[in-house]
Amino acid sequence: MNTLEILFYTLSAFAIISAIMVLISKNPIHSVLWLILVFFAISGHYILLNAQFLAIVNIIVYAGAIMVLFLFVIMLMNVKKDKEPQKQLLVKLIGVIAGGSFLTLLLALVKQNTSFQGRDVLLKEGSIGLIHPLGQALFTDYVVPFEISSVLFLSAMVGAVIIGKK
């Protein structure tokens, strides 16, 4: 087992355990902190795939901006932890069974599919994830969607202010 495989398995286990902890934490603030760990593990995967731009953007946008927004809203609401509503045990059990069968079905489908067999992912090599080729593609082929996304941000900002003001 070489270093890349050890890194892959460590980061995967880290991501899955943290994701499970998001679900089973009673306190919402702990859930947010575990979710930040998941995002860091996914950023580690991006670095392993040599997608450096996305790794940095993932940390800045997700772990930095979005999760701080979540934490801010949770602290603003000051929800009591013992007052948090819980679903009935039966509903929870049905939810877990439904999600588990969904996972089993998809795993079986992927295992059966022959077009994925023998295909390898290029780890730690390749230049397409660096800033230079991505920026060049973004400002030549994808310049119209890029400008439209700025309009999307403007409308989201106006919408958030209007909804929050009521």
Added chain:
Amino acid sequence: MPIEYYIFLCLTLFSIGVIGVLTRRNAIIVFMCIELMLNAVNLLLVAFSKMNYGAALAMSPNTTAGIDAQLFVFFIMVVAAAEVSIGLAIIVMMYRNTHSIDINFLNRLKN
């Protein structure tokens, strides 16, 4: 690294998100599980992009195959940031009206 391992990892993360949406009643936790599902899909897109890039690299040394997927991930992050700001504003408004973030209260939207 075979692509199947990445697919298994992303499917597991996605299913954990689905289970969270189905089992929790706190609106913020449900929202966070949706973010988890988005991130699983992003990781899978990047893995597929590197798979196609690796296949195209054997043909020609200066190919840019797979760059579209990474830009798609970038745009997904842009849309997710906008979505989170609106969604959290809606949750705050709902909390102000009902003094609870229980999603079962939302069934009063029916009538």
